[in-house]
Amino acid sequence: MKGVSHVSDVDAADDAGPRDVPDAVSLLYRSQHRRLVGLAALLVDDRATAEDVVQDAFVGLCRNWRRLRDPAAATGYLNRAVVNGGRDRLRRGRASATGRLRMVPRPEGRASAEHDAVERDVQDRLWRAVTRLPLRQRQVLVLRYYLDQTEAEIADILQVSHGSVKRHASRGLEALARSWEAAS
Known part of the structure; x- marks a missing residue:
């Protein structure tokens, strides 16, 4: 890993x-x-x-x-x-x-209270969008972008094909993009 x-x-x-x-x-x-x-x-x-x-x-x-x-x-x-x-x-x-839960760790130095509030809002919106994804898409995206796993490693962990990992990642990212655009 x-x-x-x-x-x-x-x-x-x-x-x-x-x-x-x-x-x-x-x-x-x-x-x-x-x-x-x-x-x-x-x-x-x-x-x-x-x-x-x-x-x-x-x-x-x-x-x-x-x-x-x-x-x-x-x-x-x-x-x-x-x-x-x-x-x-x-x-x-x-x-x-x-x-x-926070997907992105809080940085040590803070710019301002307003910056923290905006950052927290962005993180909360992103996390809500991730939690609305179908389970398999969420698993693939968390393994890929949180644990930095390769597609082959994700396929092994989830016991699915390499193509299935690519498909779920693509669909998950598309759904997140649509959700983000709709919220903006």
Whole structure:
């Protein structure tokens, strides 16, 4: 994955025997937890639900550790588990649409209170537009532009074809553009 250094953590788990599984998962937890909660929060729009989804993903990893053919694939397993868990939560209606999450981190230095208010309004409008997208389009755009995943990586995480990723990204961006133009 781009921007995430997880290989060294997973390499430490390559020789993991039954008693070493908690150590390997612990290393992954320390290196991936925050990123995965951010991913889940963008998908379900609720921090508490996002944390539950990530916790479930790590529990599933512990349960299925011995079935992993390649321990280096654990991060991919976690990505898929978080995306699928978020989708399941949304389908069951357990995530709330609070609109309180921020897609763009707040910069350290602020220009003015007025600038912050305008910036917050723009971010809120963008996030509302993203949350109105169909689930698959939202997943593809979040994975692509928040996690900086390639189309091939997204296809692997979502277990869809490369063409499907391109189609959902294109349709999602078109829908966002229409929504943005209509709101302006």
